[in-house]
Amino acid sequence: MSDTVRFGVSLGLDLLDQFDTLINKMGYDNRSEAVRDLIRQKLTEEQWQAPDRQTFAAVMLVYNHHKMSLPSRLTELQHDSLAKIIGSFHVHIDRHSCLEIIVMRGKGKDLRALGERMISLKGVKYGKLNLGTSTEDIH
Ligand code: NI
Numbered sequence: 001m002s003d004t005v006r007f008g009v010s011l012g013l014d015l016l017d018q019f020d021t022l023i024n025k026m027g028y029d030n031r032s033e034a035v036r037d038l039i040r041q042k043l044t045e046e047q048w049q050a051p052d053r054q055t056f057a058a059v060m061l062v063y064n065h066h067k068m069s070l071p072s073r074l075t076e077l078q079h080d081s082l083a084k085i086i087g088s089f090h091v092h093i094d095r096h097s098c099l100e101i102i103v104m105r106g107k108g109k110d111l112r113a114l115g116e117r118m119i120s121l122k123g124v125k126y127g128k129l130n131l132g133t134s135t136e137d138i139h
Pocket of ligand 1: 065090091092093097098099
């Protein structure tokens with residue numbers, strides 16, 4: 001575990017009030033953990049700017065399974081991609097809708113390309129690409 005350092009931050013009272021309201025709503029017990037998470041998030045985003053770096057991502061899709069060609073199209077895209085699919089999770093959330101979470105590993109640019117391609121398929125009602133990182137990269 002790395003050494004812990006304390007540092008002071010100056011900011012306006014209004015901004016601090018808004019920050020406290022937000023982190024309270026999110027369930028944080030204290031400002032330190034909220035600030036640490038914000039810093040980790042920015043560092044992860046920064047790492048994703050290096051497109052050749054090996055990393056992780058999870059894409060969440062909600063689609064109507066009556067759109068018959070969509071599931072096979074999703075499978076085809078995953079087989080054809082340079083990204084490695086680590087696993088996926090499928091839930092039938094109601095009579096018409098499926099929710100799928102696909103976890104993948106590979107170069108940032110390949111993960112982004114595959115995620116965006118799946119999200120843009122016709123029939124996908126909601127899609128979100130979550131960029132991840134290894135805990136060894138972000139302490
Ligand atoms: Ni389903």
